[in-house]
Amino acid sequence: MHRTLPLIALAAVACWPRWEREFDERWTEMADHEDDALAAVRALAAGDLDAVHTAGKALAREDEVKQLPDEFRPLLAAVRERGANIGEAADAGTAAKELVTLVDNCRSCHVALKVDTVGREATGVEAAWLGLLWQDETEWKKGGLEGEDWSARATALEQALTPAPAEPAEPEAPSVPPEE
Numbered sequence: 001m002h003r004t005l006p007l008i009a010l011a012a013v014a015c016w017p018r019w020e021r022e023f024d025e026r027w028t029e030m031a032d033h034e035d036d037a038l039a040a041v042r043a044l045a046a047g048d049l050d051a052v053h054t055a056g057k058a059l060a061r062e063d064e065v066k067q068l069p070d071e072f073r074p075l076l077a078a079v080r081e082r083g084a085n086i087g088e089a090a091d092a093g094t095a096a097k098e099l100v101t102l103v104d105n106c107r108s109c110h111v112a113l114k115v116d117t118v119g120r121e122a123t124g125v126e127a128a129w130l131g132l133l134w135q136d137e138t139e140w141k142k143g144g145l146e147g148e149d150w151s152a153r154a155t156a157l158e159q160a161l162t163p164a165p166a167e168p169a170e171p172e173a174p175s176v177p178p179e180e
């Protein structure tokens, strides 16, 4: 069963003619990628590492993208691998780094295939993540984060998604030289 989105027709115009068939399936798959990634961003902002793991695993196990030319398969595999990393990230900081780097994996394919966004309604860190994904100024600004260029912005988003430690760290035990 395919979800029929009203924007399919709009996006289809920008799509390669050879990809016309089964376009709605690819769309659904891509929209799932975005949903899963945004779910992870949301969960991370809420400090819910379990939900981050669930979203990462969903990203890792997406179905086949039909009719994707072979040369682009490694790019998709990279997205899934990063999803798997998010699915088992040891802490929020690791998940934040993976989620921000994931944008580069998504972008490498979108840029190569000249895919552009049709826009989204989002706020906060989700808008910032989407802004980074599509390098969309308007979307990025909605996130309210600083950053001169996209690389600085990626760092700003990673920091925003990495929670400050709740408790002051335990003082380190004085280091004793190992006994010979």
Ligand code: HEC
Binding pocket: 011, 015, 019, 023, 025, 026, 027, 028, 030, 031, 033, 034, 037, 068, 072, 073, 075, 076, 079, 102, 105, 106, 107, 109, 110, 113, 115, 116, 117, 118, 119, 133
């Ligand atoms: C292997 C290539 C490839 C990778 C990797 C990829 N995409 Fe896509 N993406 C496409 C293509 C091609 C389209 C055009 C529409 C279609 O065929 O689904 C697209 C379209 C989209 C769209 C629809 C456009 C819009 O504005 O709604 C979204 C959302 C999207 N991708 C999100 C993502 C996200 C998020 C990631 C990374 C987690 C990702 N994509 C990774 C190839 C890719």
